[in-house]
Structures are given as C-alpha cells and as structure tokens.
Amino acid sequence: MEMELISRETIKPSTATPPHLRNYPLCFIDHIVFRNYIPVLFFYSPNLRSNNHQTSSKISTLKKSLSQVLSRYYPFAGKLKDQLSIECNDQGVSFLVTSFRCNLSWILHNPTHASFNPLFPDELQWNPMKTTSTIVAIQINCFACGGIAISVCMCHKVGDAATLSNFVNDWAAFNRQNEKQEQLPFPVPGASFFPQENLPVFPEAAFVKNDTVCRRFVFEAAKIDSLKAMVSSRNVPNPTRVEVVSALIYKRAVSSLGLTFKTTAFRTAVNLRNRTVPPLPEKSVGNLVWFLFVSNAREETELHELVLKMKHGLSEFCDTYGKKFGGKNKDSGFITECLKQATAAPEPRGSDAEREESLLCCASWCRFAMYEADFGWGKPVWFTTSECPVKNSIVLMDTRDGEGMEALVNMEEHAMAKFERDVELLQYASLNPSVPHASLTI
Known part of the structure; x- marks a missing residue:
C-alpha cells in the first residue's frame, strides 16, 4: 500500500x-x-x-x-x-x-x-x-x-x-x-483501590520478544455452540464462549506441537474489576488484571476436563485474588508474594525444548465495548489488533455480531506450521477469512 x-x-x-x-x-x-x-x-x-x-x-x-x-x-x-x-x-x-x-x-x-x-x-x-x-x-x-x-x-x-x-x-x-x-x-x-503504599517495589516484568508469526482464527457462533454442547454436562453447566474456545486452542496446541499437559500450563489474564469485593467501577484506569494458571498432572486431558478446570480455577481465583487484593480482606503479605512471583526470572526446568514450550498465555478482550466506538459515522465494521511478538500468546476478541470469536495466535514459525494445519482445530475455526459484510458496506 x-x-x-x-x-x-x-x-x-x-x-x-x-x-x-x-x-x-x-x-x-x-x-x-x-x-x-x-x-x-x-x-x-x-x-x-x-x-x-x-x-x-x-x-x-x-x-x-x-x-x-x-x-x-x-x-x-x-x-x-x-x-x-x-x-x-x-x-x-x-x-x-x-x-x-x-x-x-x-x-x-x-x-x-x-x-x-x-x-x-x-x-x-x-x-x-x-x-x-x-x-x-x-x-x-x-x-x-x-x-x-x-x-x-x-x-x-x-x-x-x-x-x-x-x-x-x-x-x-x-x-x-x-x-x-x-x-x-x-x-x-x-x-x-490498589495503592502502592508500603509494598516493596519490584522490577518491571520482562517483555520477551520472539521471532513469531501470527494467524487469525475465526469461530462462528454455530461452531461455538457445538463446542458448548459437546462439553456440557452436570459437572460443566453453562460453559462460556471464552472457556470452550480457550480450552480447544490449549488442547490442540499441546497435541499438534507434540507437548503434554503435564509440562504445559495455560495462563489467562482475568479482569479484576467485576471480581473484587466490592466490585470496581467499570471505568477504573490501570492494569486491573491478574493471572489464572490452568495445569494438569496428567499427560492427556479431555476437552470437558479442561473447561471444568477453568471454571474451578476462576472460582478459586475470585475467592483469593478478588478478596485479598483490596477491600476489607486486603492481605499485603499475599500481594507482596504475588508481585515477587510475577517478576521473578523463570527457573530452568527439564530440557531446553521443554522449558521453551511450557506455557501458553491468553488474554480475552471479549465483551469489551470495542464495537461500540461510534464516532458519528456508525460503529466499526471491524476491530482488531496487531500481531504480538510473544510466542505462544493468544488474544481473543468478539466478532462484530458479538456471538462469534476471533483468536489471534502467535507462535514461532515451525510451531505455527503444525498448529494452523490441525484438523480438529479447523473443524471449528476458519483460518483468516474475509471480514464479514465488507463487500456490502464498501
């Protein structure tokens, strides 16, 4: 251009x-x-x-x-x-x-x-x-x-x-x-709500840039409904869009890259605004998120088990971080330990290959009002972000109708070559389709 x-x-x-x-x-x-x-x-x-x-x-x-x-x-x-x-x-x-x-x-x-x-x-x-x-x-x-x-x-x-x-x-x-x-x-x-006060000052967490490629996967609402139906049970009632799509990406990444759940954790950012006691105002400014880790002691795990782990993990997250980060149950010692762990250099574990592929990181921007940004000429026909140079990172976003989801997945080129061809993933996701309605609105 x-x-x-x-x-x-x-x-x-x-x-x-x-x-x-x-x-x-x-x-x-x-x-x-x-x-x-x-x-x-x-x-x-x-x-x-x-x-x-x-x-x-x-x-x-x-x-x-x-x-x-x-x-x-x-x-x-x-x-x-x-x-x-x-x-x-x-x-x-x-x-x-x-x-x-x-x-x-x-x-x-x-x-x-x-x-x-x-x-x-x-x-x-x-x-x-x-x-x-x-x-x-x-x-x-x-x-x-x-x-x-x-x-x-x-x-x-x-x-x-x-x-x-x-x-x-x-x-x-x-x-x-x-x-x-x-x-x-x-x-x-x-x-x-989260003042520094007398907490220790830790170094800024490192932002490690890698040589990655990014692929956009679009999950239509009907495909997400199929995923929900597949994992729904008495133990997994009302799975959310984010839970089923996150679990599928996690499972297919582990499988296609030849990893195991035992050595590969899934980390997702959780918005604290509506999970503290009491909840924070929607328009609170700052990095008001913390991290939920999902891991498994077994090498193989079914999709519904991953969704269940995410649900249980989020419930435990709200009972701990949501209460101890602020409010009447604020725990400065707990906060200090969390900040210390978040900024600590990763410890070597296992072989170099295992250490490099031990974590998938996810951030969900779903339900943020990105498609409400009307400057007077109508709402956006599309919203997106740039590729992220952090390997094995995922950003989830709404589609314009608010029912489907887009996933931007960033991996090293050799890993992406396997992941983007995963047959079970492509049963539910389309790889980089045209933006819907573009031909009707332009």
Whole structure:
C-alpha cells in the first residue's frame, strides 16, 4: 500500500490539569508492567457521500474531541515520571494523519498483518516506549473510498485493554457531540483501590520478544455452540464462549506441537474489576488484571476436563485474588508474594525444548465495548489488533455480531506450521477469512 503522511502534531488537553492532580500514582500492578504499547485498530466504512471536504471536517472534529477527552484522561497526556507515577504536565499525545490510494476493501477482503503495520503510528505496536515518546499515539488512516481506520497505541504501563476500550469509547462519545462532558463518568484511578503504599517495589516484568508469526482464527457462533454442547454436562453447566474456545486452542496446541499437559500450563489474564469485593467501577484506569494458571498432572486431558478446570480455577481465583487484593480482606503479605512471583526470572526446568514450550498465555478482550466506538459515522465494521511478538500468546476478541470469536495466535514459525494445519482445530475455526459484510458496506 502506498501511504502519504498528511500531518503530524501533538494534541493537548482542552483544559489544564490542576496542580493537585499533577502527580498521578500508579497502582501496585501497574508498577511491575512493562512499558510496551498496546495497539488497537478500528475500521469504519465510508459514507456514501464521503469526499475530501468531509474527511477534513471529520479529522478536525476528532482533534477537538480528543483534546476534550484528554482533560478527563489527563494522565495519558503526561509523561512517566518513574516506575510508580506519571507527571501530568499536559504535554499531549501524538496525532498522525495518513492517506492511502487503495480502498478499505483491499484490506478487509484479505486481512494480513503486513497490511496492518503502516496503519499504526511510528511502528509502536507492542514495542517498548522511548523516553521521548508520548503515552498515547494515534493515527487516522484515510482511504481512497472514504473509509477510515483509526489506530491507537497506549503504553501498557498506564492501563490494560479495558482501560484502552473505555478511553476510545469516551473519545467517540465526545466526537458524536450529543453527549455533554459532564454526563460522562470521570475515570477512576486504579491506585484508589490498589495503592502502592508500603509494598516493596519490584522490577518491571520482562517483555520477551520472539521471532513469531501470527494467524487469525475465526469461530462462528454455530461452531461455538457445538463446542458448548459437546462439553456440557452436570459437572460443566453453562460453559462460556471464552472457556470452550480457550480450552480447544490449549488442547490442540499441546497435541499438534507434540507437548503434554503435564509440562504445559495455560495462563489467562482475568479482569479484576467485576471480581473484587466490592466490585470496581467499570471505568477504573490501570492494569486491573491478574493471572489464572490452568495445569494438569496428567499427560492427556479431555476437552470437558479442561473447561471444568477453568471454571474451578476462576472460582478459586475470585475467592483469593478478588478478596485479598483490596477491600476489607486486603492481605499485603499475599500481594507482596504475588508481585515477587510475577517478576521473578523463570527457573530452568527439564530440557531446553521443554522449558521453551511450557506455557501458553491468553488474554480475552471479549465483551469489551470495542464495537461500540461510534464516532458519528456508525460503529466499526471491524476491530482488531496487531500481531504480538510473544510466542505462544493468544488474544481473543468478539466478532462484530458479538456471538462469534476471533483468536489471534502467535507462535514461532515451525510451531505455527503444525498448529494452523490441525484438523480438529479447523473443524471449528476458519483460518483468516474475509471480514464479514465488507463487500456490502464498501
């Protein structure tokens, strides 16, 4: 794709951050999180009457609304002061505008990560933040047909995918101009619930980049229903979409790569917002997640057994982390041990091959309001993210209808060559299909 950079500027908050808010403390989970960027990408179909004047007007409105929402998310316009805080100096966020000569349909009919890369600002996706970079960077990509793709990269240090989803949706609400600023709830800092206080300061967890390839697997709603029916029983009532898809990917990865469940654990990130006692506000800002590990003492395990382990594991997770991380049952000793384990270097175990393939990592972005991000031109026709350079990592997302799921799986090339050909996996998932409805909306 031939790209032209139209403009590059810095957008600052519409109102200055008051002095008493200039130092923004990070929560005790934030302080161990690495400083790489989380990338998100929203595709919008062209209006039938789209023209250059309308596109310019849209960009002008986007700048104004971004400035307004940054007054709410004022830490995003600051700079990282140290491992524990942000200096909210209103320096602003990077805002790029580009133009492409191709139509949006060119990408949507054949979505590849190679075609996504130019759509992100300064190739920041999943890369570490530099001292001169802004906490948030945005790129508005304009296509010949009038379609638009908006990419946002946010430093992981200041928040998780839920934080980023809330930020984009609040920006979209301001941009629609039918929500007044005072009607939107003010985001709540994660440190209000998970303060650092006297906890030890541990080093940031390492973000190990590998030479990986990424494949997109799409699970239609009917296929997910089949998986649910297959594992449902008295012991496994009402399995969720995330549970059955996660379990299937885990099982097929272990099988196709010649591993065993005994030596291969499954780690999934769990959103703490609705699992603490009491629950945290939906618009809490920060890395308000912790990790659930699923492992097995046996070398082979059936799918329904994996789903059951996930259910039991989540229940135990809520009874421990959900209660001991905050509230009246907060346990500082427990928190300290969790942070220590999360930042400790992995201990050698077994052969090199076994050590390399001992963990599959999953993050579910399902039920986040990514497809609600309507800037006034309709909801996104598609939402996705960039390939992640962490091997054996999986990101789960909703399809546009909210019933199916997309899984972005990242593996080393030799492992992916086996996994993407797994017959049992492909009974339920399609490998990189065109984006639904693209031909009808463009």
